[in-house]
Amino acid sequence: MTAALLTVAYLAAFNVARTRLGVPEGEARRARPFVLLAGVLLALGVVVGLAAASGPLLRSLQITPETFRIAAGFTAVVAAGVVLAVPRPADEPVPRRWRAALWPVAFPLLLGPEVLVVAVASGAREGVAATLGAAGGALAVLIALGFLPRRPLPDRVLVWASRVLGALLLLAGIWMAIEGIREV
């Protein structure tokens, strides 16, 4: 997968539009900057950590990277189905202050099953640097979206963008599963 395609896959896996809809908000209904940034950094750390540990992790589980790609694709397809059916995230209770970065930003909004498996799959195949670049790029888009004030029109755009990203995740999942099947 090229760097551009991998970035698109991460944009879709993180579903930055859907995630934005669930991020705790502050003044003028913009995302709380510290909470969003901390959540993003935490998620990026987990993704990079999983990518870095993908080799030993898969070896310990006795799974070849090629076969795991099928699993990642399968998970992405199921997650895409959920997004297409429910493009808005559920309202989660928001704890006070910095803890909101952990819950709900890092988990469950960013670190869903599809992101975790894609992190392992891309770490094993494309490597840690490419994973960092792609995931970092996708999360930078989320941070930019954090400045978007929540109003009826932007909300509708975000919901439609969530659906589009869900469709892209579906395609990325199918692509990954086929790659996993075709590889040696």
Next chain:
Amino acid sequence: MGRRLLLHLSLLAVVAAGLRLAVVPAEVCPEVTAAEAEAAVHEAAAWLARNQSEDGRYLYGYHRGRDEVSTEYNFVRHAGVTMSLYQYATFFEDAAVLAAANRGLDSMLDELIAHADWLAWRPPGHDVELGANALLTAALVFRRQAVGDGAHDAVLRGLGRFMLAQQQADGSMHGYWDPVAARTIPIPAKFATGEAAWALALLEGEFPGEGWTEAALVTLDYLALHRDRDEGYLTRMPDHWAAYALAEVGSGHLDEVRAGYARQLAGYFGIRLRFEAQRRGTGINLLLRWVPGTPAGVGTAGEGIGALWHLAQDESRMGDLLPNIEDRLACFAGMMVERQSTSLEAAAYPRPGLVQGAWFYRGFVQMDDVQHVLSGLLAARPLLQAREVTG
């Protein structure tokens, strides 16, 4: 919040468990040494030789649970088993195995027919089959290499001319020839086209410069580009004979089409062997992955990946696949050595001689089960030896 957290964590756990059980069970590849693989090969060849009849026919099939010998027979498989025994003989000197191969060969040579400028084996009452004659050709080539004489060179060339007579301008092959009507039957036979391509490629090695490679390449291109559509396959057929043919013509004759075909075949054999390594045949894995595959099915994947391993070592366009190809081939060897019936297991059955050294699928072994695994292990042995040297 605690309840929501629990809900999401439970979802993660369910996804992880579902993936582990249904999509990525552990791929278990037992470690084996080259010596263990060699011992398995000896046992397999001994099973084929030991259970052969005086008339040269091999034991077709045996159900160990019911102590029941199959009364069926298949002539393409007869040629295939003979070929694998001569393949074995190119590596090992074993008088009993060579004698068995010779008996199997003689029974075919006794039934040769001549037409126009060609020769072909026709079992009484049957059509002339392209696949059987291609495998007879391969058997004679390996015999020539093992024994070192040219006693059957005229037959080899005659068989080659039969295959050329069955070959069409687009490289496709008619699978049968009707001896009563004295004409070709214009339908393909599954696997026979790949077998013929391989046999033609093998002839070039024995008789260089006679144009056999050129004929093989036409059919290889047909296999790469048109066969699957013409024969109605939805996906490409994982044809290990085509892999043998590609390896035999070698990297010098690989253009983009053939190299691409080799890569695709490697993918098919790769997923087959990865999937096989996930099979335990017990518990919930049995429900999701069913029992371990037929030895013939796994064996052909081993043969195919083994042939492509030889090719990939000299073919830069396959260099990136080499580590995975090697892992799959080693995994194949590990699985099949472990699954072979040992003398200890055989002793528990009424006729241990029909059990020891064979591979069974749900209690039944067929001669091509042993043939294909034997050939696959022969291909894997040099890899295992090389790995032991390099550590």
